[in-house]
Amino acid sequence: MSAVRHMCSAHAATGPLETVTGSSERRLFLVVSGTIQVIVPDMRATLGPGDVLFLDAPGSPEAPVHIRAATPCSYLEVVVEPAWLPRGTVPPLMDEGRRTAYGSPRLLRMVSDGVVAHLSSFDDLFSAPPPHTQAVKALSFVCLSPSMRSDWHTEPGTSLLIVLAGGFEVEVGGNGGRRTLRAGDVCLVEDFEGQGHRSSSDGETRFAVLALPKDHLWSQGAERTDEAAS
Known part of the structure; x- marks a missing residue:
């Protein structure tokens, strides 16, 4: 999906996030932590880590759409082009009871020193100075089979998984070794040279990938490879 405008990362305390009463930018909310409620007439949905909300309100709804943080939450908001239409199929719901394995999201950054790659914490995702808006080159949704396994490889560009x-x-x-990411966990991948990294799926796995320019919002201080991931 290349019809993407930009994204921003946000952290919010419990309370209202937005009330939609008229035309609004078409957006995807990707929940990283906490819970977000969407309230429309006669229906209420609660979203948790790994859930995605597509907000598409081209006109004035009969009643306001309320979006609120039911608990303190963090999320990524991706604005898509007005002409974009979702394509493909929606696979069956997965509810494995593994969403809260760590209690808080695992935010990682993968950077190469030219020889090997390192994993470190990526707390900057929700603490970058204003402006928070970041251009996005593309967005893809990927589904992996339970037995997927890759050999060592590098990436052609920067991506946020x-x-x-x-x-x-x-x-x-290098530092960081091996980590397993669950629903809501995020990894910024900047592994362009050297040995690279390898990956595998722990059961059927789904994730979204945002392709970012190399001079992205969090590019400063990227060589923090002396800190092992928690």
């Missing part, structure tokens, strides 16, 4: 369901294991040759 958000796990939606299942488990996605990444391994590097």
Whole structure:
């Protein structure tokens, strides 16, 4: 999906996030932590880590659409082009009871020193200074079979990976070793040279990938490879 405008990361305390009463930018909300409620006439939905909300309100709804943080939450908001239409199929719901395995989202950054890649914490995702808006080159949704396993490889560009369901294991040759990401966990991948990394799926796994330019919002201080991921 290339019809993407930009994204921003946000953290919110419990309370209202937005009330939609008229035309609004078409957006995807990807929940990283906490819970978000969407309230429309006669229906209420609660979203948790790994869930995705597509907000598409081209005109004035008969009643306001209320979006609120039911608990303190963090999420990524991706604005798509007005002409974009969702294509493909929606696979069956996965509810494995593994969403809260760590209690808080695992935010990782993968960077190469030219020889091996390292994993470190990526707390900057929700603490970057204003402006928070970041251009996005493309967005893809990926589904992996339970037995997927890759050999060592590098990536052609910068990407932000958000796990939606299942488990996605990444391994590097440097600091950080091997980590398994669950629903709501995020990894910024900047591994362009050297040995690279390898990955595998822990059961059926789904994730979203945002392709970012190399000079992205969090590019400063990227060489923090001396800190092992927690």
